[in-house]
Amino acid sequence: MITDATATITEVNDTFSRITGYTSEEVLGKYPRILQSGRHSSEFYDEMWTTLKTQDRWSGELWNRRKNGDVFPAMLTISIVRNAAGLVQHYVSLYTDITTMKAYQGQLEHIAHYDLLTNLPNRVLLADRLSHAMAQCQRRNQSLAVAFMDxxxxxxxxxxxxxxxxxxxxxxxxxxxxEALRESDTLARIGGDEFVAVIVDLETFEDSQPVLERLLKAAADPVTLGGNLIQVSASIGVTLYPQDGSDADQLMRHADQAMYVAKHEGKNRYCLFDTVQEKASKTQLESIDDIRLALERREFVLHYQPKVNMRTGVVIGVEALIRWQHPVRGLVPPLEFLPVIEGQAISLEIGEWVIHSALTQISQWQSMAFNLPISVNISGYQIQQGNFATRIAALLATHPEVNPFCLELEILETSALHDISKVSATMNACHDLGVRFALDDFGTGYSSLTHLRRLPAQLIKIDQSFVRDMLEDADDCAIVEGVIGLANAFRRDVIAEGVETIAHGVALLQLGCELAQGFGIARPMPSGDIPEWISNWVANDSWRA
Structure with a gap:
């Protein structure tokens, strides 16, 4: 749509007519306000015009109204065209109807926060409520209990x-x-037959015991279904905050550990996590100094997990995964040492070591006639460093024989939550170097549509927690389908991680996702095993049908 300097419509194209329902004859000579939906305040439009006049451009989302009265979301960009004297000559507006994208966003937001089967909060909403409850505990000088039930x-x-x-x-x-909980408590289903309760407003552990007893009874009382009397029970693991001074994720893990103790002790009971024993059993592995020393001793290694196109059988690349070859404990997985250094300077050193090692490996494989891209995981702390793009350029410069396109950087969707503008600018700077990006664990954050719009990531990775249970859990299957739909709407590639069986691959292909990685394809392996694996690997016939 084009208007003159007085904002009178002078020209519209066929796409405008298709989106709004107005013919050009019906809008020429009129003002764009005929499209206003009534959903925006006058302040919204005042701010739009202020930005437009000062910056010669405005871009954003707004709601407009079609000729038939339907309200629809649009992405709008308005630009000023000035004449040689610097005076406004025209306003040029570009519209995109984002109804489909908004529908996917709404679907994702619903199914990403609630369990479709039980209508209880799921793990994502649980994490949010637990964090809020922990903050409230601090303010009120109270305790809460996290009860993990299986x-x-x-x-x-x-x-x-x-x-x-x-x-x-x-x-x-x-x-x-x-019903066994109080109104202020939260019950969530986090998958399968696992539930988590957050019990708040406690002074001591004893205050939670009546609630725990009611939960045990609720689970153990028989249920009549289809003429059958069915009885199960529950094993419950409990930890208290702030007595257990962990973060939200660690509280969940501690409650989970206590649940297994309850099962071992006979089931149909609850068990309190022993924080004293936990502290006493911590090893020197958690020492940052030990990790720094391991880096100096070259004890870290990279294993590689293939990524494939299930339909064509083509190996499209590998993901680099760090391991600690510990002299005493053997091969230590990353979750046992990376959380210890999160946000520490040593994490930046290890992050750069991984990138350097990946580039070296690409070069070695190229010399063997294997042109295999490698993706590397980047922490939110690392990508938000002001010199991140500069450091990537320096690392690429040490490997001039490597095409930067062969390096893909994976960032967690939640890494961009704090300063999405800064992360976007950094990604664009790296993109100018030829480096590609993937959004990892997509679907677990709170602003998925915003991330897709603003972050220049070519690949979307569906979080393995959704893929793993998608065959049994309708919620997870719906989330997977929603992420694939969003990726298609934004013309991004999409890959599923956590493909453990042939059936997972078949289901993903039916939903339109061809790229995958997971134990059902290959486990992570040393670099020396990759060429032979590629030579021998053939996609399953049911995938290629």
């Missing part, structure tokens, strides 16, 4: 009566357990 005997119900009856049992028990 149903005893639930697998036998599925085996004996089928998954439909199993689902009905989960719905019935979730309602009972929710």
């Amino acid at each position: 149903l005893d005997g639930f697998k036998k119900v599925n085996d004996n009566y089928g998954h439909n009856v199993g689902d009905e049992l989960l719905i019935a028990l979730s309602q009972r357990m929710k």
